[in-house]
Amino acid sequence: MLHVHPDHDSCLEVAVLKGKASELQDFSAEVTTERCVRYDQLVQVQVQVQEEASE
Template identity: 65%
Template sequence: MQRVTVTLDEELMAEVDTLMRERGYQNRSEAIRDLTRSGLKQVKEEAAPDSPCMGALVYVYDHAARELSKRLTRHSHDHHELTLSTLHVHINHDSCLEVALLKGQGRALKQFAAEVTSSRSVRHGQLVLIPDE
């Protein structure tokens, strides 16, 4: 490992220290390494949308909404080459949570996620992409 000296203003350092305590990092170096990795991952995703990625699409929807479950299932089948696995959880009487594990080109995964999360009666949704290195 290499040692790097970085100057941070007090406000930013206080935020790093808060993050360090909240997440249980042993020291600032660990926290800053994770933040750096996260930032670099984000830059790679933005710079190379067609690079191979792994993804997790998490969304919550109203299972009673007319035909929504069928439409979401049909959508997944239409893009079966992207979906590795799906976890379905009943949150309560009206809501379901699904986690779809995906693999493919970044642009294709983003498009798939946008189509799912913009569906009527899908309440929340988020895609996490990780470069497939």
Template identity: 60%
Template structure:
């Protein structure tokens, strides 16, 4: 392990300390290592659009918006090869939440997410994208005894 020195402004340090307290980190090094790993995974997916990934796209939309449901369905059908599963929840009289679990090339998943979340009357959208590793792609599944 290597030791480095990093300079952070006070505001960023306060945010880091809050994250440490919320997540129970023992020290700043642990927190910074986890944040660095997460950032590197995100960059890897962005820099390598062919990287196999799994993802969850969560979005909230106004179900009464003219033709929106049809447009969202068209996006889903156009990217059906990415979709593992979807969940649809009625939040209230006007709002629906959908979660789409996706698997495929990172660039294609990001493109699908952008198409969906940029639709008019989609109020919120967030994609969590995780690159697959060689171990995760294995077709064998083992449990420890």
């Protein structure tokens, strides 16, 4: 979690999360409804998981 105060009255928080897209969208929707949240943006990056070869 990254937590920064760009000015005296504002706070910027950035979270890097891993999970199912639907669960991340639900989390984002919950954050938006929190008191004092002025802006919320969910950015999703799809990754391809590769299995490691056993030796």
